[in-house]
Amino acid sequence: MRIIKLTQFIELLATKNRLAYCITSAYYRFLVKREAVLANINEKDRVLCIGGGICPYTAILLHRYTRAHVTVVDSNKRCVEEARKFISRKGYKNINVVLGKGEDLSYDGYTVIHLAMQITPKELVLREVLSRAQEGTRVLIRKPKKGVERLYCRAAEEEKHFARCIKHSLFSNVDYTSVCIVDREAVGSTI
Ligand SMILES: C[S@@+](CC[C@H](N)C(=O)[O-])C[C@H]1O[C@@H](n2cnc3c(N)ncnc32)[C@H](O)[C@@H]1O
Numbered sequence: 275m276r277i278i279k280l281t282q283f284i285e286l287l288a289t290k291n292r293l294a295y296c297i298t299s300a301y302y303r304f305l306v307k308r309e310a311v312l313a314n315i316n317e318k319d320r321v322l323c324i325g326g327g328i329c330p331y332t333a334i335l336l337h338r339y340t341r342a343h344v345t346v347v348d349s350n351k352r353c354v355e356e357a358r359k360f361i362s363r364k365g366y367k368n369i370n371v372v373l374g375k376g377e378d379l380s381y382d383g384y385t386v387i388h389l390a391m392q393i394t395p396k397e398l399v400l401r402e403v404l405s406r407a408q409e410g411t412r413v414l415i416r417k418p419k420k421g422v423e424r425l426y427c428r429a430a431e432e433e434k435h436f437a438r439c440i441k442h443s444l445f446s447n448v449d450y451t452s453v454c455i456v457d458r459e460a461v462g463s464t465i
Pocket residue numbers: 278281282285324325326327328329330331332333347348349350353374375376377390391392393394395399
């Protein structure tokens with residue numbers, strides 16, 4: 275998909291050039307700050323970011339805003355290699371990057387799971403997360419704006435479980451972020 279290639283190009287540039295990182299990370303700052311508040315994330319949480327990309331802005335900002343330990347997973351080997359180098363250069367000891375598919379992982383030990391908007395197949399990843407993550411885990415998903423919806427994979431059925439959300443700015447591709455708490459008794463219970 276063209277959007278993935280474009281994102282990867284921008285993210286690679288951001289890992290090589292400080293100014294490019296400052297400019298491009300501005301897109302995520304407001305978004306991620308609001309997500310951290312929405313899910314009430316703090317330094318005791320263990321966060322899993324599924325789909326970190328070459329430049330894992332979301333993971334870095336979540337860690338910076340909350341001090342939580344963050345694990346980033348990406349299914350693309352090159353993304354993982356570049357992200358690892360970048361995280362190491364930046365000196366973040368509490369962020370680690372692993373190679374894997376978001377749908378195949380063990381979610382044990384994570385109290386927050388964040389799904390990138392570009393992950394595929396989103397429906398499968400979300401189904402696995404909601405059925406296997408520990409009770410009480412807060413799961414965050416981003417919903418694209420109507421005009422760009424067709425560029426992203428959908429997970430309409432699973433998204434019904436998410437209710438509480440925050441709306442993002444006019445200039446973001448993300449319309450809103452929703453959160454739900456994993457609850458096996460009442461699948462779909464929300465905070
Ligand atoms: C371009 S990134 C966007 C993340 C962005 N850098 C951030 O900080 O929020 C999306 C990444 O998701 C990865 N991805 C897509 N589907 C995935 C899946 N099922 N499991 C793990 N990673 C996935 C892609 O390889 C890509 O690198």
